[in-house]
Amino acid sequence: MTQRFTGRAALVTGAGSGIGRAVARALAAEGANVVVAGRRRGPLDETVALIEEAGGKALAVTADVSRAADVEAAVAAAVDRFGSLDVAVNNAGVLDGRGPVADVDEDAWRRLIDINVTGVFLALRAEVRRMRTQPGGGAIVNIASRIGVHSRLPGTTGYAVSKAAVSVLTRGAALDHIADGVRINAVSPGPTETAMSLRPGETEAQRAERMRSEVPLGRTSTLDEVAAAVLYLASDDAASVVGADLVVDGGATA
Template sequence: MPRNRNRFSGRTALVTGGGSGIGRTLALAFAAEGARVVVAGRTRASLDETVGLVERDGGTAFARVADVSRAADLDALVRAAVDRFGSLDVAVNNAGVLRAGRPLADVDEEDWQSMIDTNLTGVFLALRAEVRQMRTQPGGGAIVNVSSNIGVHRQIRGLTGYATSKAAVTALTRGAALEHLGDGVRINAVSPGPSETAMSLRPGESLDERALRMKEQSPLGRVSSTEEVAQAVLYLASDDAASVVGTDLVIDGGTAL
């Protein structure tokens, strides 16, 4: 079936971590379906590049530098989106960090705190700011949190801290979905596995080496494309998923089976 290219026409979509990887693909995908896009992240240059790509394809977007671990940044981000476009209809909390490679007993407190601050507290602060705005709007809104197949669905040696932060995102999503559906805000999560991003590369690993490794490790035999992850997010954020609430959709080629 042909894709509906106008599912988000007239709506504003916010994407954190929008300067690269899945976040950049999300920005392009929302814009292609009619959304006015706000991209946020820590690095101005990469955000501006995303905006340029959206505008090159005829879309509308603007960028705002924000650190998701800071409540004031998230509150200001939501205000800026509403000031610019008049509403906040969709939000994707995608920003995340990975500190990996050591058993839990050897993990530095700094690395642990960095993952908790961004992957968990950052989602909480973003959710809070987004819901507070969306529940004032007649049409409410939809939020998708980006978790990971590492956590609730899978464990990997050396990634216990990351898995903990992402498992908590799944729990946070389900609880927030229950509490705020009555406010007109529908909240879900996606849990990608290895995808076409730098985060899925091992230290020093090339793209060809990753491809060979995934042929052995993934039932699908490859990493997921960022477009495949984006289309799952767009489904959950769209009216096509109007009765989908509190789900955690795994997109990992079967690696967590």
């Protein structure tokens, strides 16, 4: 295992499970001090425990990314505890408002926009404001989706709109802030081994069978595979990568 992030402080939102937890653990395994943020304290404490059991350092901060004060407090916590904010991964998101556009509930639509779009904007804003004051700047990776600018699926238009916005926000912010020393990129996962990729009532075994015909690779991406893509973009290995949207979907949108 390399140690690309030794001495660096990282913030991961939505780190209580799934991709967020996998990214937080991977960053810690490569030497980062990690602040894990999310709305529920219990899962965050579990992530911290997993990191600490493996010899890493982590801090749990309860935060709702749709609230500016919460995101700013999470950034401040990273700086207060670890002295800087060098890496940020904006992963918090929801898959809500399923169904045809005409049948989408207004509250579900607002929830998608509040968390998936406004939440990323507020996080980006707070992170960049800190990183651009640091001599070494920083790196930010937003988690978008292959559902969005890359492809659409029936019954997920609201989600697609929100994730397409993340892709565009990433590219725009990357151009705005590379001169500040802040590199901003995105990863767009396809079907991954999380509950979000399960259809209502579907088992993991049924999903695996479906993936054999729906995805050229023949399976879902693992959490470690998605985390590896995130860490590449956040690392110095990607020093000249700016405004990229790296699709990790087993060839589904090839």
